[in-house]
Amino acid sequence: MAIFLTEDDVQQLLPITDAIDAVEKGFKEQGNGTAFNLHRSRVQAGKVGITMMVAALGSRKVAGFKCMGIGGSMVLLYGGEKNQLLAVLEARSLGQIRTGAASALASRYMAPENASSVGIIGTGHQAETQLKGTCAVRPITRALAYSRTPEHLTNFCTRMSRVLDIEVSPATSAQEAVQNSDIVIAITNVRTLDPVLLGEWVRPGQHLVAAGANTINRRELDDEAVARCSLIVTDARDQAKLECADLAIPIEKGIWDWDNVWELGQIVTGQVKGRTSSDDITLYESQGIALEDVAVADFLFQKALIKGIGTELPF
Numbered sequence: 546m547a548i549f550l551t552e553d554d555v556q557q558l559l560p561i562t563d564a565i566d567a568v569e570k571g572f573k574e575q576g577n578g579t580a581f582n583l584h585r586s587r588v589q590a591g592k593v594g595i596t597m598m599v600a601a602l603g604s605r606k607v608a609g610f611k612c613m614g615i616g617g618s619m620v621l622l623y624g625g626e627k628n629q630l631l632a633v634l635e636a637r638s639l640g641q642i643r644t645g646a647a648s649a650l651a652s653r654y655m656a657p658e659n660a661s662s663v664g665i666i667g668t669g670h671q672a673e674t675q676l677k678g679t680c681a682v683r684p685i686t687r688a689l690a691y692s693r694t695p696e697h698l699t700n701f702c703t704r705m706s707r708v709l710d711i712e713v714s715p716a717t718s719a720q721e722a723v724q725n726s727d728i729v730i731a732i733t734n735v736r737t738l739d740p741v742l743l744g745e746w747v748r749p750g751q752h753l754v755a756a757g758a759n760t761i762n763r764r765e766l767d768d769e770a771v772a773r774c775s776l777i778v779t780d781a782r783d784q785a786k787l788e789c790a791d792l793a794i795p796i797e798k799g800i801w802d803w804d805n806v807w808e809l810g811q812i813v814t815g816q817v818k819g820r821t822s823s824d825d826i827t828l829y830e831s832q833g834i835a836l837e838d839v840a841v842a843d844f845l846f847q848k849a850l851i852k853g854i855g856t857e858l859p860f
Contacts, residue, residue: 548855564646571840575810579603584784598835645674651829653682654819656752664726667733668692668701691716731765733757744769749824756831764790775825
């Protein structure tokens with residue numbers, strides 16, 4: 546019989562460190578060729594619409610999909626010998642945590658090992674787990690945050706300083722946050738093609754994460770930021786071709802090419818080196834893929850069974 550896990554259940558069962566390990570297992574399957582990930586599909590008819598994401602992890606013998614609509618999202622996990630429904634999970638927190646975990650996983654393999662500072666552009670719902678995840682994989686002692694909304698910025702810095710026990714300070718501009726940090730994260734709700742992170746601000750040795758824009762008409766990085774990179778990695782290249790304006794625009798101009806955009810699974814399995822020089826500028830482009838949702842849902846299902854958490858469903 547399947548179980549139902551609420552938002553509270555997910556938050557209780559899924560610390561960021563466990564989420565990082567769970568998505569790492571998923572990306573290892575991607576790198577080894579045992580995972581299947583179907584790119585995001587959006588369907589709209591007037592004011593009614595839904596977004597669907599599907600993935601299967603062959604080695605773990607689970608598959609599932611996430612459906613998202615206005616006001617809510619769910620993950621349905623299938624598996625076992627009869628490939629039956631195992632769990633239904635509320636997915637707002639799940640999505641937030643797995644997105645931060647995937648970025649942290651990329652930083653684990655791509656950021657300088659001695660990185661001690663983070664600059665984060667954006668202080669909304671997703672920013673918290675981006676910063677938590679980064680602190681879990683690198684010895685971070687301070688962070689600079691920037692937001693165009695002063696109240697959000699102040700609240701974020703106060704809350705995250707307390708949660709992480711590090712100095713999280715407000716930056717006066719995005720440029721200040723970028724120029725004074727070892728790892729730079731863009732996690733904005735940008736709605737246009739106007740970049741928020743410019744290549745002229747970037748310095749050698751930095752690791753960049755762009756995680757806020759996942760439609761082709763939204764952009765966080767300018768052409769120069771992409772051109773200056775030594776290594777560019779995304780979660781799924783086929784999905785990035787459809788959704789990632791950060792890469793699609795400079796690639797169309799001949800500044801980069803898709804054959805030199807690698808997938809995170811190739812980094813995790815050692816097929817591609819994450820960093821070859823202390824001066825490398827590396828970039829992780831996060832679109833958010835179903836593989837991450839399924840990997841984390843599988844972890845949550847297994848842990849819920851051990852803890853006796855969840856409501857049994859009558860089907």
